[in-house]
Amino acid sequence: MPTLGQLIDRNADRFGDLDAYVELERRRSWRELGARTDALAYALRGLNIRKGDRVGVILSDCIEVVETIGACAKAGAIRVGLNYRLAPREIGELIDDSGADVLVVQDSKVAIAQEALIFSKRQPKLIAIGTHELELDYESLISAELDRGAFAHTPHEQLMICYTTGSTGLPKGAIYPHELMMESMAAVALAEGAGPDDVWLHAMPASGVPIMHLLRNLFHGTKCAIIGEWNVETALTLIDREQATICVLVPTMLNDLLSSGLITKFNCSSIRQLGYGSAPIPPATVRDALKAFGCEFLQMFGTTELVGMGMMLTATDHERALKDGHNCLESAGRPLYYVDVRVVDDAGNDLPDGEAGELLIHSPYVIPGYWNQAVEYSETVRDGWLHTGDIAVIDAEGFVHLKDRAKFRIKSGGYNVFPVEVENCLAEHDAVDEVSVVGLPDPKWGDRIHAVVTLSSGSVVTGAELREYCRGKIANFKIPKEIEIWETLPKGPTGKIQKREIIEICSQASQSGAA
Incomplete structure (x- = not known):
């Protein structure tokens, strides 16, 4: 090479x-x-x-x-x-x-x-x-x-x-x-x-x-x-002027493009493929993007430790989901040809298809180490397997469904609740632009399911109305106890929504209210 x-x-x-x-x-x-x-x-x-x-x-x-x-x-x-x-x-x-x-x-x-x-x-x-x-x-x-x-x-x-x-x-x-x-x-x-x-x-x-x-x-x-x-108008100008054909975006960028109202003002016909990744994305957003751009879509899953990608949801997978209603849009795709995956329980035992556990990945491109952190590396990569810290389910067709980071799994009233399930439901509402679901400490439930959302431009909806919208779409115990409407959601350097910060803000507000 x-x-x-x-x-x-x-x-x-x-x-x-x-x-x-x-x-x-x-x-x-x-x-x-x-x-x-x-x-x-x-x-x-x-x-x-x-x-x-x-x-x-x-x-x-x-x-x-x-x-x-x-x-x-x-x-x-x-x-x-x-x-x-x-x-x-x-x-x-x-x-x-x-x-x-x-x-x-x-x-x-x-x-x-x-x-x-x-x-x-x-x-x-x-x-x-x-x-x-x-x-x-x-x-x-x-x-x-x-x-x-x-x-x-x-x-x-x-x-x-x-x-x-x-x-x-x-x-x-x-x-x-x-x-x-x-x-x-x-x-x-x-x-x-x-x-x-x-x-x-x-x-x-x-x-x-x-x-x-x-x-x-x-x-x-x-x-x-x-x-x-990142600037929507700059992105669209370069697509138009340079006849760009392929691009990879994070979900927040895709949302910005879709909500800008500018797509039809530029010639985007050269784009043949849009990839997205870095964070989970609701299927509703993918469907809106497919309508707006009319091109092939790829979903890419990777981590820093993989030196690239590990899984992909192909253009064919997207087409199948839209035509036949297949649920693969809710997944991170299937492992690429050089990747093996496992889902294990807390003891490291392999779980059968359909059961949730930690996702492990084996690839020739896993990093050889962390700079100055040999102990951290030995805990992350064991016997050649990368322990991702993601909770996942592998279905019968090999699609890997990411439930959430293990750290953000919610245990409420004795039930495991994965935030991404609730987030996908709320994202289907026309008024919702972005959403994040977290668990907050609760003396009765263990964790209290809490959601914060931002709204699409010009939209008006209450948290109570959004809770009612969830009823019948997800189990009652998964419906957030409260849904807050925020102007913006905190994001990290790569555009990922920062759940740690949301938990901290909400916890402090709860403590202030109790005082």
């Missing part, structure tokens, strides 16, 4: 002046990308970055995200994505954990980086992009090295440290080996059917594992259009 740097160089030779990456107001050809990654690799060497050293990036999605990982791949450095949406203290802790010697930051993120370093024991060099007052300027470093020619690649094992989102605790640095990451990207591209005529539209935040979407066009030397900070 060619390395990342080799693919960039081959595309520079073969596709020269063709677009590699485009933004709303900038373009970069393959030849330019090849030359600039060489120059940046030389610049990193000049800053004493050697094989195995870590280079952190604090960037919103842009062309420089690709240039930095390309330069790291050529120089033998390990790229560390640091999500600027994290708190400065958290970023500082991750800088210390990774041992980053250099940070590449956008001018708009310089203040974030400087504040993060207050909480860090390290003092990495800052390279800034854009207008700034720092000593090291990104463009100046590249310009000074452009005439040196091709950079001699440094063979190395590890390409990237990818931090988990921390949805069940502090972020952990998943180690991504170079060869494993390239093989996994190729396997997923094969599974989703990406081809040489596709134009990628990149929407997912590439500080972490979604960078693999940003690099998918490397295999065919095609074009990738980068949205940057």
Whole structure:
């Protein structure tokens, strides 16, 4: 398998002046990308970055995200994505954990980086992009090295440290080996059917594992259009102007597109496939999206520890669900050809189809470890099986139905209730835009089922009316005791709804009311 740097160089030779990456107001050809990654690799060497050293990036999605990982791949450095949406203290802790010697930051993120370093024991060099007052300027470093020619690649094992989102605790640095990451990207591209005529539209935040979407066009030397900070109009403009054909979104982005009222104002006919993933999505939203775009849909399931995808709900599966009413839309799909799955009880015993337990995954692309956290890794990956922490059921056809994170399973009145069941029911209501269901401590029930929702634009409905809507659709014991209407739901760096924060807010409100 060619390395990342080799693919960039081959595309520079073969596709020269063709677009590699485009933004709303900038373009970069393959030849330019090849030359600039060489120059940046030389610049990193000049800053004493050697094989195995870590280079952190604090960037919103842009062309420089690709240039930095390309330069790291050529120089033998390990790229560390640091999500600027994290708190400065958290970023500082991750800088210390990774041992980053250099940070590449956008001018708009310089203040974030400087504040993060207050909480860090390290003092990495800052390279800034854009207008700034720092000593090291990104463009100046590249310009000074452009005439040196091709950079001699440094063979190395590890390409990237990818931090988990921390949805069940502090972020952990998943180690991504170079060869494993390239093989996994190729396997997923094969599974989703990406081809040489596709134009990628990149929407997912590439500080972490979604960078693999940003690099998918490397295999065919095609074009990738980068949205940057998520914006519906920018996304639709790039689809129209660049004739984008394929894209992967998180559910909140898909909701934004559907509720914007802008889809019909742009030519979106080039889109042939929309993928979605990162968090559960109600079947009602999928049906609305299929009507709006009229293209193929894929659902993708993966975790940071998988170096890519593990399961997929194919376009055929979506069609079957719409035509025949099959319930596969409620699943995460079936395992890809290189993946095995098991569902086990608390003692690790395999459960039969139809029974809920923890989902375990075996794949050649499971990460080899966490950075500085050998104990955490030994608890997560045991005997070659990734313990996902997800509660799942496998049906007779092999579809894996994710019930929820084990941590958020609700035990109410002696019954197990999985939030996603209740969320899917509420999401069917026309007035509901987003929904999250949690369990709150209750002296009588053990856990009290509680829901918070946001409403579609112009919609009016009460919590009591939504509770009544659920009656007859789900068991009475699953109906939330209370449904609150919120303006927005808290979301994490990747757009996932943050149940921890919702539980904390609701618990504090309950305690205040009791006082």
